[in-house]
Amino acid sequence: MPSSLLFGINNEGRVHTLSTSSTLWRELPYAGQEFKKLSAVPHFLWALGGDHQVYVYVHGLDIPIKVREESYENERWIPIEGFSSRLLPTDRFHFSSEDGTADRSIDKIRLPSMAWQWEGDWKLELTLDGQPLDHDGWTYAVDFPAQYYQRKQWSSYVRRRLWVRSRRYSAMNSWCAIAPLHKDATAEPFIDISIGGQGVAGAEPGTMLVWAVTSHNRVMFRSCVSTKSPEGAKWLHVTTPPSCEVCQLSVGSTGLVWAVLLDGRALVRVGVTRDSLFGDAWVEIRSPTEGVRLSHISVGNCAVWAVSQEKQVWFRKGVKGEGAGTSEEHATGCGWVEMVGRMSMISVAANDQVWGVGASDRIIYFRMGVTSSDLTGKRWRALHAPLQVSRASSNASLSREKLNHSLTSLTNRPHSITETTADVTNSNWEEQSHSAPTAPMSLPVGDLTGKHFETTLKNPKAWSPVRSVGSVVGTEAHPESDQSVWQADSNSYSSFYFPEDEELCWAECEAAWTWVEAGACTVDAVQLPNWFVEAALLQQVDLDKPWRLKILSELKDRIPVDERFSQYEKCNDTTSWVHTGEAKVSIKSHGEFLDCIIQLEWMYSSGTVTVLNPDGATTLHQFSVNEITCIQNCSEPGNPRLIVHTPRILPEYIRFQFFNDTTLEEWQSHLTAACGQVKNISGPAHTNSLWAVTKLGDVFVTDSKEILEIQRQNERYIVEVDLGAKQEFIVHYLDTGLSPGSELEIYGCLTDDVDRFAINLDVHTSYKPKHKSYVDFKNCALHFNPRFSDGVIVRNSLIGGKWGEEERDGGLPFEPGQEFHVIFVVREDAFVVYVNDKQFCTYKHRLPPYFISSLGIWGQVQPFKLKIKSPVPLVSPIDFYWRQMCGHLKKVESCRAGVTWAIGFDRTAWVYTGGWGGGFYSTIDSHNVHPMTDSQDYKVYENQRWNPLTGYTSTGLPTDRHMWSDVTGKQKRTRDQVKLMSMHWQWVSEWLIDFHVPGGVDKDGWQYAIDFPATYHANKHFTDLVRRRRWYRKCAIATTGPWQELGHTKLLDVTLELVDDEPNEKIAVWALASGGQAMIRFGASKENPVGSMWEHVSSSQPLSSISCGPFKRVWVTGKNGCAYWRVGITLEKLDGTSWAVVDPPCGNQLKQIACGEAGVWAIDTLGKLYMRTEVSPTTPEGTHWYMIPVDPSLLGHAQNKLGDTALNETTFKYVSVGKREVWVTTSTGLLLRRHGVHSSNPLGSGWDQAISSNWQYVSVKGFN
Template structure:
């Protein structure tokens, strides 16, 4: 299954992500803004900042977001002047869209926000349905509207040509602020935001839905949001029933919207369809029981989970998100209480569930959720190390166990840019200031400005609540546009980054962009201890443990009284250690495959205390199903076992000079497995060296 990402906000408001193929939390670029809430779909994040404004983050796209802008220049033939831009009152605009219904004057076509940049100047389209046109690009017709031809005829009374220009989204891998509802952002700040709707039945590909809630308890929907327009165009208010004050809402992947009310009830938006993305009406849903109030809801494809004010978790029965036009299937039939106390919950598109513990603030995964059993079996705590920096106070929690990374992360720090918001309530709202548009060259160049002189000169002025990265060019920064196995380009870079083994305290977990296949092995997120309840690590220095160890040492006689006896049983013994890893194929840094490892050691008889033990061993590397052998190495041929780990990727390099592959590299799922295998290699290879 392709790599997907789980996102979380720690106690300091920093956003971290955990890959389904990784083993540790990694921090996203920090630009001075802390976050309170987060909502995600693949490649797109929407978040509520500490300043109660909305931010969008685009990451991990293998193809840059490019939009083609078009404007048709129209002219009519006049008896004396010839073809002229002076049209009849019944004609279309001088510059228009394809059907002439909208004014598309080139001097008025501007970038949506500072998150976009032009790619070159306006150019004339010199083909029509695959047929070449003359150097001016004109096409001719009898009148508007009519069929246009590539050659002028005696009856041609009108002509037009197409001007084309491309713009690209340049704020990749950085937080971009969405303009507030009013000039003064403090007039009506936001208190919640949610993105979803990526799987609305029958909708156009790339359709997305963003809903928000303001401090005045108004419900807002962001129009125009799609994969090619991440920030959308404007906010529009959605009326709610009288007396219903919404405090939180969540949008499912099929467009189903649930909202929690101040009085503890829930509202469900029904009638969502490809023709009406905002839905048609609200339906009231009662809380689970008397005296209980719903404080948070989360929606999957066919599942709705909720949390009440006493931190208990509830599942809504018989919800079908694919039937957004049916009231009974949108609202379900009843609540079922789940075991466990959670502070916040998030449901993925495939109905998998993650949550934040109410008592310990750890991240939990609901184990056993399937299509047949949507409630699952039990909660399991995520045990993944966390990337921290010395600039973060979280580093002090685990300073004694902080492991420095071996290599710096390959990413770019974000910068900040000042924004001047000019949008009004009900008017178009931009995510950044509108840039001066560059206009046609060629025969129009005398009238309009061309490409800006310094397209990359974005002043890095620090402005609280306005985070926007400088332009990333694919020819100079390929990591921004590439999506590798680890997608490291979306992570933060800091001169003091490291890895901490302590258990982080989370305030928010977001699973909207995470896909965990319940039928496949779970990601490497879990330690040896699972289940709910207390998750504190074992105290090795406890007084009761030290007392037992002292008593055992006292009872054990000094030395080995039986060292001079031969080993009982057979003359030769052997053991085999097996495990899973990933092996590099053909020395290609990007070619890693799953494999099985078998380390076998055969030890013949002898006296234990004389050093006369004779033994030999081998390492066998099999493919993932164990059907074929990739490598067989004698331990006598190994000259060195070297640890060459990278952040989130525990690695060993086995040097075998006399083998056809002189270096075999292995990647393990956790640092514990790496240390275990390194210890076995150290023991067996040392014994083999002694026998040479």
């Protein structure tokens, strides 16, 4: 869990913050303004100043807040004048929004406030759907509400072009004053402020709700507050019932609003939804009991806590935040429960954890034991953390020597909490708070966000609040004239803390707290931060004292090591064991599952898996553990399944179905451990590894280290294959081709009646498109064909299905019935053939030798043995052993230094810790693992058809799709049928309507179309006969793995590359934030894989994919479908200077790109694969895109009536480019490696297939 912040105000009005990764309170730089109240959500802090005005503070963002302003310039063609700005009365504005409904004149578009700055001037958008436009940017159409095109046609009567300009929020890490209600700020000051609503169901992402109370007891709502508009737009008055005077209110994360009245009653705002963010009506809530008057209230997610005027604490039961917008019962709850303790105020976090300030001692307390099943918790516990403030504070006079005395006196204070229940006092909560885990030294969690709190204003005394829209509060600060205000934000990673920790004075811990704010604080009730250590435990014991080490050494030497019997054999042999269990098995592909007994037998250093009939008498299948190359989870909801891959024997895989998840994980652990012992693979992932991720989120890693150690002999790689001495057609795949310097030796015997035989060095079949299908053409680099009837050996090549000119000279050195020995030596220009140790001929290459994919032997011959010698490793993709690295992730990216990053399905960034295990592994088999969480959405579509009598109903035509279906409509999907994948998943929401579907929706979430297989739109038209809407439900998984969470910034994509070729040098980490903004991470290296800080790299377009390669190359794809490469990258300026556009393939839009020494490859939105040709240091942008033809034999095919090969819907999904290899995954889950990639032909010649599975992602950048 990344660090979060707890805020507090002391009795001097100074704001302090405490990070979950720290143990010190730190004061925000004092800038001349005291504060009375705070309200926070992550990165956004709203406060009530001592002058009773409202301020906002934006902090800790890795990506600056930017807004792109757009204005469409519209013109109409007039017969005499041509295109003109004079439009018809029914036309849209000359400068308008995209739909033409709003006037967007450029001279009227201004900055919202002085907190914003323009970035550049107005510019033209010169692309349309990824395709380039002319220099003037015009697009043409028949009429305004129509389809626009790049080129002018005879029917083009209107045209438009897009002007864009970006503005940036420049008041980061500084207080910005919000405009008062009146010109005279003292006429109606504010008395309370609250922010929340970041989780309103269906609302636009980034929406926040800000409510306030004025001195006239009026309730105000701040409109248009979001992560893109931190200040909002204006104050709106929300009327309250007569005789209801509000004095304080609170907003929960789901938008639920509770308010306290002067007479001690409470009001609840109901009807807060995405369509009505400020709700519909107020509902009155009585006081807890007669004579009890509420004074303060705080709202969480499913919890409401209150404090009475007598400082009693009350809990409101029955509140459910998720349904509060539509259910009055969920919003109001069902009753009050009095809690132990006396508090002056309460703050409830978004995860319902509770904090409070003691009524008498003014200490901050935390409510222990609050869980989703027990929202009231167990007991209060005081927070103990030293206070660190600036010299400007009056508390700074306390010296360091007085620290221990202050902490001691703190524990001796009269407490606000009196525990009355003995079992609560002695509960396990006490122990948990004393043993909060700390992060490993290799991945210091504090560094992940600590940089945000180590920079301060150079001249804090010159501070003045930045003026908001219409604000007259404070001194006006101008960014051009008062640089002191802006210097702290000159870098995106700067924030509000002083870096000189050693020079800061320690504040007196007797200082009283007046406010605590937990809206931005997320703590796990099971793993609490190190904030609750008692004073007696602060005395650290020095474990390295000489006297202590001496005693330990003497204790060890007391008992001498007895080695008298060390040479004797053990009486109990524990090296052999058998594990047996019941399951179901499917041996045939797509076959049914039958009951069976599984038996794993381990004998010394080898193992055997046996599948028996339920009676145990008959063996269904048996194989050695050494044959296993991968053990994968292939479960379906309600069906725990495991697939074991054995590609070198038949069947190539076998599937097991177990009765529950626990049994599955038990067998998965046993089989994985046995494979690890047989293959001698354990510990962390190798530096040069290949990573892959399945569609279920399982992470696998492999390297060829073990295979290479077996093959390597005298600086060469040698493989010997037993061919069985059988007279049959033999094919042996050469997955790495034949490089110059390779040798093929074939030993065999001819039959007595031999007439002819052949040895073929075949190349992958080539495919050429024909209409909507493909025609295949065979290729053969060398056809070596002895013909005894003619007394010759024919040599030839087959290229594109056509034979070349034969070579027949040299005679026939073979004898019928005799053994033979043939050697093919590969040179740069030709094959040299030796027969029975004598040179027979030289055959010049007609196809590159590294294109060779297989060796074929046929005819009247009995081959004995094949021996291959090669200067490069001979590794087939199906021979890799894939080991699971636990965790749940969507993407994994590595580099040659071994530094590995990953992204979860919820876009959380993770860094590989160098550990192993977790998940189904036992604790003993795990090292350096951490808790992990991830979340996904299940989605179903509700379909309806219109009929004249009843309108839209769920009754469709017989040919219609299912009324509840998946996105294609072919699979029936009802909400009741959706089940969780395993016991590790839990639902975290109910079924909700998705209002963020591509194409837009109406207020009820519906999309309309003429018919189901058509384009959907948000507004209903006269011809729309069908409609659909999408429902989603969120679930979350809790697991463990060797991964450490990184910061708060959600990532869309990430890529890593060594800056230099040295593995110990620094690493360039580029990433895309969830909004498509490019970032570069500085400070990353093998010793510090997490790096130190992000820096934003601006771009004119939101981006969708990023990849960096050698020679300081960085390529990205924009959401408009274009490709871009980064100009000006040097060792001194790793972030470069600008982006240069590269047009996509004609008529297509790129969605993913990969860059490496093997070239620049990309995939478009249709799933087609391209390579950028002629990319070099002199032409870094390349020249054109070359489409790689599809191989139907691997991607799935069907034979049409003409015999041609027709493709199905399988497409390329992801491509990864490494030093010499290119790997891809397909939409059907295949993992493929490009064959024949060479510097002389970077396009390659075909595909080699790895084990068939449900692969989704692959990273080859670190593989060597």
